[in-house]
Amino acid sequence: MSGTTDSYKTNFTETKDIVFKIFRYEPDVNPKPHFDTFTVPVVKGWTVLDAVMYIKENLDSTVSYRASCRMGICGSCAMEINGKPRLACQTQVISELRSKEVVIKPLANYPVLRDVVPDLTPLIEKHADVRPYILRKDKKVEVNPKGELYQTPDQLEEYLQFSYCIKCGACLAACPVTGADVKFIGPQALTQSYRYSVDTRDDGFKLRLEVMDHSHGVWHCHFAGACSEACPKGVDPAFAIQLFKREITARKFGKEVEPARLARQPADVKRRENIPYAPEKTVKQ
Amino acid sequence: MRDSMFWFWHLMAAIVILIVLSIHFGVMHLEGILQMFGIMSAGDVRSYAEVLVRAKTVAYLVIYLLLMWFALYHGFYGLRSIIVEMSDKMSKAGEIVVGWSIFLFGLGLAIYGSYVIIAGFVLANA
């Protein structure tokens, strides 16, 4: 145990003692939520996740958290750090937080399973509600298209920003409306709904509108902008929702959009010789 | 689904209110400054005589009616929004009851207000 600490110290000479206050909730041991305090010798360059891992390895092995990739891709380690939802693996303790005390709480607006592990079921359910995949009237095209669907680079830019969502759930923790109203669809699902609705290959706008346009729907976004501030990937949900409002209004007033056509297979071309064929599929369709 | 249209008119009403309420507030609350520049004739804007002078003109009749209708719609849509957000345990039926109660209350106010404005117009012109 001390070996680990020493190796840290020999590799990096300078450490700074930072106090970590971590929210604890262990239903089997102590159903009363409370905070535990740990002092961690933080090395320059450590993220909050590094510090929490240090606590689990060296100070208290019962501290629970959720993390996987350590590089802001998987979206597992979102937690409320010093009053704001952030990814623990992307938050620098010394250069970013700039405080002697770091308070870590689970994401707000989700039930807490244990310590800083939230139950993300609401996020996943709402995400599934908006059908986040390409929908076509012609089911053959939707399930097994016989070619590519046309899309220009400009049309790609329309939704590309919103497709970087990693489902970490930080935006729902930030949203004031989601906090008060569980039925509100929430920034994540609305953004994904917009992302697919403006995709030229998609034809499911009307179907998604049923989930958007009701008394707990998209109109309860009041542009508080907290979701965009919390988003660790720059997806900007608040922006997508405002664009979605404009799009819905435009279509209500008669804007028609034709979904992209299937590209036709070129007919009178000959395959050049000496080009090897693709290997046979291992899974038969 | 009608919520998109409710929201659309909420915003349109806001634009109308912005224009009409600026006139109303200019006359009622910034009258000191406006009188200083000679834009308005001097006098206490709240005296009964001044009220009748305003009630006499068709322009004010239109301004007041527009302001009242759109402000009632805008305000009560906002109230409904807030109530719906605050009470997520309410059933769908409960929401419909709240929606209709607010609508009927607003309609009652609109009818009374329109009566007052039109009666004032008739009275001042009599």
Add this chain to the structure above:
Amino acid sequence: MKTVSLEKRTLPHRLGIGGWAYGGRYGLERYLFILHRIAGLSILLYFILHIFITGQKINGKQAWDAVMGSVGGTWFYIGEYLLFVAVAFHAMNGIRLILSEFGWILGKPKRPIYPYQSANMRIRVFTWIMMILAVIIMAVGGFDFFLMH
């Protein structure tokens, strides 16, 4: 032997309506949101009373003077100025909201390249301009309310 139940025993952790007032270290707009609501509700309450009070004008001069006398005190006057403040804020913030909720001033989607800039940050200067305008309107109103009467 101790058995472990597989049932989820979760702790509710919703911010609720309290989260409107404070939810964490967020920027300006999240607080403009709750101020906009408070201002709006106060204006609505005043407006309903206003319809009934000014409705007295059809009952002749005496009724009008009586009702104006009953709401003519200093506190009512200060209350009226607070309403003016609420309207000035609600209107200026409302202009920002209308322009952004229709997506007119927010620009186009951009690829998220670090450091990220949200649409809200792109128009932050405009937000501040609207707030400064609101303060100017409040100041002009205050000048008229308290210094010219």
